[in-house]
Amino acid sequence: MAPEYRLLAELEAAFDQLIERLEALVSTYAGAPGAAWAMGEGDASSQADADWLRRALLDFWYQDGQDGRATRSYVGLVAADETLMSAVREANAAKSAFAALLRQIREEAAGLIPELKAILPFRHPALHDHLRGQGLARLHLKQCWRAIPLAEAPLARVRLAWYRSGRSIKRLTVREAEALLLGLDQEAPHVRIQQRHLAGIPDGEPLAQVQDQAPLMRANLFYREPLPDGRLRRAMNVALPLFVPSPDGRLPDCNTPPASPPTARTRALRSDARLESEPFLPSLRIYRYRQG
Template sequence: MAPAPSYRLLAELEVAFDRLIECSEALLEAYAASPAEAWAFQAEASTEWLRRALLDFWYTDGQDGRATRSHVGLVAADEALMARVAEVNAAKAEFAAQLAHIRDNHPPLLAEAKAVLPFRHPQLHDHLRGSGLARLHLKQCWRAIPVAEAPVARVRLAWYSSGRSIKRLTVREVEKKLLALDSDAPHVRIQLRKLAALPSSEPLAQVQSQAPLMRANLFYCEPLEDGRSRRAMNVALPLFLPAPRGRLPDHNLPPAAPPPSRTRARRSDEKLEEHPYLPSLRIYRYR
């Protein structure tokens, strides 16, 4: 008798998780044997530091489920080490694909996966005891390790604290979201009346401010084939830089914490009104 689809999916996810751990351990072994330079933000760069960064797969008690922890650093990598990084990122992509398939077809399996997967690797689970760590954080498992695609002359790190996501919604979609709240609450009724005053065809925007994050501006030693000489990327994990001689490029030391207020000038062509039209859902009108 063929196994039930749910058991088969969980078994495939376990294989993908095993592969992710195996590739991560191989990367850590290669890094430990490498004499190349590394730098860690507010930490000492070491094999143990990199292990904590690459195997930080856990929620801490009380952690917001949408939030992930950052481990900012730079690692000079030769071809062998870059190949190991590529293997880890391929394993992460496969693990993410398996999760997406389960989420779309058998959502209840996700909770079981979070409970079962850590016990497949006792060395991972042992450090949970007494350290405030709880369930498996799936996003922290599959987020990719950042890499530079070519040798870099210098890196400039900076906090980016003005980010926000903007989702375009129809009046009808906003109405459904409001009705999902307590429709008897006075503040919700007020907002429903405000929404009813708008034309049904008017587009609206739901805005979500994003947590401060570190960005790396890379300046390549030579222009790439497409002509680019620089690139900006978010770096929540150590950034691996091709470095045949094992030396880090010139880099700055960013501030210990993000600025307390917005540092970028507000765009003159910003398309949203300054204040939310429906505060409970962070809904803005377009200008």
């Protein structure tokens, strides 16, 4: 067997194990459900049960028109006994193994990625039927391997809040910006205008390409007792249900955040922001640095 197809066979087996462990996790919860809460799309809460949990954990698909960088979130809390926590850890181990093989394939045989996106859903008829019946497009690999959040110890309370202030900033040269503009429609008037703007600045001037990060739900966890390292709190992003150790099956105190993120930044821009406020090349989200 050629090395690349050996990797593909290993990934298929890892995908099978991932599905099996997620199904086992849901079955474990269904057999002895603790308290659970789910944030709904149109109101403050949604019905949190085994069916919801299965939908949340097995949503592996792009929707038609979905931004390839975006993933769908299923914010919720699940009270978990030790058996359920163990099932979560086993599912996360399967996700890590799947992600590691996927990284290896990207490095050694990237041409296989489209093929594996097409064939993996067929290995599980129920998932494939869901894919066809819901009008979904193709496998979303990041939604397969993203980890299920879990707290290390029982919590006194959880505070949830949207976070959307993050930005990624990539430093570019004028020549790199010029190459990016050449990838756009050269007949478009707005592209020609931006090319003239770029030609009017020194070749050595640094530029910055800015990407606003998608809104995230941030959970602040407050532990009942200090962890071994002395911490009493921890913050984490929660795109999937957060599993909380709970011997009595009850959830910790939790606030109810808005069902949708704020439409604008909730934090003021830093007074010493180094970038100009308006983009220099709007089509590429490229900014100049402030002078002086």
